[in-house]
Amino acid sequence: MATLDRDEGVVLTMRDYAETDRILTVLTPGHGKLSVLSKGARRATSRFGGALDLANRLQIVYYVRRKGLHLLREVTLLESFPALREDVDRLEAALWGLGLVNRVVPAETPDLHVYGRVRAFLGAVAGGLDPELARVAFSLQLLVVSGHQPRLDGCMACGGENELTWHPERGGLLCRACGGGGEEVSPKVWKSMSALIRFPLDRAGRLRLDQTTLSRMKGLVDGFWRHQLHR
Ligand SMILES: [Zn+2]
Numbered sequence: 001m002a003t004l005d006r007d008e009g010v011v012l013t014m015r016d017y018a019e020t021d022r023i024l025t026v027l028t029p030g031h032g033k034l035s036v037l038s039k040g041a042r043r044a045t046s047r048f049g050g051a052l053d054l055a056n057r058l059q060i061v062y063y064v065r066r067k068g069l070h071l072l073r074e075v076t077l078l079e080s081f082p083a084l085r086e087d088v089d090r091l092e093a094a095l096w097g098l099g100l101v102n103r104v105v106p107a108e109t110p111d112l113h114v115y116g117r118v119r120a121f122l123g124a125v126a127g128g129l130d131p132e133l134a135r136v137a138f139s140l141q142l143l144v145v146s147g148h149q150p151r152l153d154g155c156m157a158c159g160g161e162n163e164l165t166w167h168p169e170r171g172g173l174l175c176r177a178c179g180g181g182g183e184e185v186s187p188k189v190w191k192s193m194s195a196l197i198r199f200p201l202d203r204a205g206r207l208r209l210d211q212t213t214l215s216r217m218k219g220l221v222d223g224f225w226r227h228q229l230h231r
Pocket residue numbers: 155156157158159160174175176177178
């Protein structure tokens with residue numbers, strides 16, 4: 001007999017399947033990242049209506065299947081973040097963040113820290129935090145909760161704070177005297193990155209970062225993630 005299970009979760013991805021079905025990836029607190037098949041989800045008469053959408057937080061009941069593609073039985077919409085969907089920059093930032101989560105989180109491995117960060121991220125972006133800042137802060141925090149925290153307390157080799165450069169392959173900052181190369185990372189940039197890791201997302205706006213600092217941070221964090229994903 002088929003086992004039923006239930007959890008809440010945030011929709012990370014959604015794709016069409018067969019004639020009228022959809023496959024969703026849902027990040028849940030209790031069961032980790034789940035793939036669920038929703039039969040008939042694309043029919044106009046689908047009983048799940050608009051609940052199945054990216055970034056929605058749902059309560060789901062599903063039949064557990066051993067091969068990993070579970071079968072959705074019931075859906076209740078818990079939260080749809082309307083403010084996200086009214087602004088293209090917010091929505092883009094949110095979907096970018098969820099896409100990153102989908103890439104880096106292993107299937108069916110529950111992690112309350114990751115789930116908590118995802119909820120806080122969606123709430124902060126919907127609540128009006130600058131989408132670019134939210135993106136940088138969330139991707140830094142995701143590095144931390146997935147065990148790839150960059151070293152941001154001075155040079156990794158000597159602890160010095162002068163002439164620091166960025167070395168994802170080494171795990172953080174390295175000064176020129178210790179062999180660091182490339183463009184220098186200003187104290188404002190690396191100290192702000194360190195602060196974004198420590199601050200809850202809803203307080204990140206207090207850092208008052210200018211556009212130049214923000215785009216430099218974004219380049220560094222994206223580079224760090226690229227290294228983690230491709231090594
Ligand atoms: Zn050094």
